[in-house]
Amino acid sequence: MADAKIKPQVYKDPRPKEHFDGYHRRVREHRPTWDYEAVRVILTPYLLGFFRARAVDTDNVPADGPCILAPNHFSFLDHFFLALYLRRKVHFMAKSQLFKLPLWPIFNFGGVFPVRRGHADQEAFDTAHAILARGDVVVMYLEGGRSRTGGLGTPRPGVGRLALETGVPVVPVALVGTEKTRNWRRGQFPRVTAHFGAPVRFDKLDSEPTRDQAQYASEQVFERIVEMWEAARGKR
Numbered sequence: 001m002a003d004a005k006i007k008p009q010v011y012k013d014p015r016p017k018e019h020f021d022g023y024h025r026r027v028r029e030h031r032p033t034w035d036y037e038a039v040r041v042i043l044t045p046y047l048l049g050f051f052r053a054r055a056v057d058t059d060n061v062p063a064d065g066p067c068i069l070a071p072n073h074f075s076f077l078d079h080f081f082l083a084l085y086l087r088r089k090v091h092f093m094a095k096s097q098l099f100k101l102p103l104w105p106i107f108n109f110g111g112v113f114p115v116r117r118g119h120a121d122q123e124a125f126d127t128a129h130a131i132l133a134r135g136d137v138v139v140m141y142l143e144g145g146r147s148r149t150g151g152l153g154t155p156r157p158g159v160g161r162l163a164l165e166t167g168v169p170v171v172p173v174a175l176v177g178t179e180k181t182r183n184w185r186r187g188q189f190p191r192v193t194a195h196f197g198a199p200v201r202f203d204k205l206d207s208e209p210t211r212d213q214a215q216y217a218s219e220q221v222f223e224r225i226v227e228m229w230e231a232a233r234g235k236r
Contacts, residue, residue, distance in 0.1 A: 011145075012118030013096040020096060020114045023107070024123055028130040032089045032111035039106060043080050050189040051181065055085035060196040061171055063088075066132040067199065068166075070159045070221050071173035072152055072229065073141040075181045079112075081192050082139065082173060090137040093124055095145065117145065125162065132166050142172075142222050150179045152222075152229060160202075160209070160217030167204025172197040172221050174228035195228045 047053040061067065069090060071082055083090050089111060096114035099107060106112075115124035128138045140159050147153035163170050177192035200221050205213070 013116050015096070015116075017116065017119075017121075017123060020099065020116070020123070023099060023104075023112075023114055024127045026108060027091060027111060027113040028127055031136065032091070033109045035106055035109045036089055036111060039080075039110060040083070044084065047077075047080060047084055047192075051081075051177070051192040052189075053081055053084055053192045053194075055194045055196065057196045058085050060198050061086060061088065061137075062169065062199070064135065066135050066166070066168040067137055068132070068159060068162060068168060068170045069137060069139045069173055070142045070170050070225075071139065071175050071194075072225050073143050073146050074150075074175065074179040075146065077181050078141075078175050078178050079139070081175060081178060082194055085194070088137055090139050091128075091131045092139045093128060093141075125165075128162055129166065132162075132168055138162070142218060142225065147179070152226060155215070155218040155222035157211055157214035157218050159221060160219075161214035163200075163202045163217055163221075164205045164209040164213060167202065169199035169201050170221050171199050172224040172228070174225045174232060176229055176232040193232060195232055197224045197228055200224065 061069070069082065071078060079092050091111040091113065093115050094107070094112050096116045099114050113124065113127045115121050128140070131138050140162060142155045142159050143153035144156035144158060159170065174195040174197070175192070176195065177190040180190040181192070202217055
């Protein structure tokens with residue numbers, strides 16, 4: 001039986017850059033507020049009860065100081081599975097198409113900031129830099145968008161670029177099981193596990209990294225995810 005169909009992705013947001021300035025400004029100036037915890041309280045019974053969500057090696061996430069969490073990406077729920085067991089509040093880089101009703105009020109106060117896919121969006125990187133500069137955590141998906149195949153996708157240079165520009169540790173995260181979360185429509189709820197790997201560290205470059213340098217760094221992190229993801233699937 002085939003998995004539930006997924007709507008085609010929209011790769012380019014037609015709204016102008018200025019439309020998203022307020023979101024960036026809020027995340028740069030404020031940490032997540034009460035609605036971050038409210039969403040956690042609401043979703044935790046669902047994620048634990050239906051998907052039996054659990055996390056492995058969360059102690060690999062630094063207890064303080066800046067870091068980048070770099071997961072693979074299959075589902076809209078990946079944000080929540082990743083953050084469920086973490087004591088630290090995290091800031092998500094999410095595609096700008098999600099910043100509309102009914103989600104934008106939650107995102108606006110929940111530490112989520114937009115990236116305009118299909119555009120060279122320096123603003124998103126500037127916001128990520130601001131978050132890391134104050135010692136917080138940024139989540140950036142390595143594949144850039146959701147894999148549609150049920151298997152891991154291809155790493156993009158964004159994570160590598162941010163790591164080389166900042167020198168902060170990158171924690172690879174293998175999300176296992178979320179490739180089938182849409183099967184809830186058929187009454188199928190896969191078991192989901194978030195595996196947090198040992199931090200990968202890159203020296204901060206004195207100049208802007210080239211695309212090849214950024215891509216290579218992303219691939220180094222992605223190799224860790226592939227290892228964890230395949231090992232976890234082999235035990236199921």
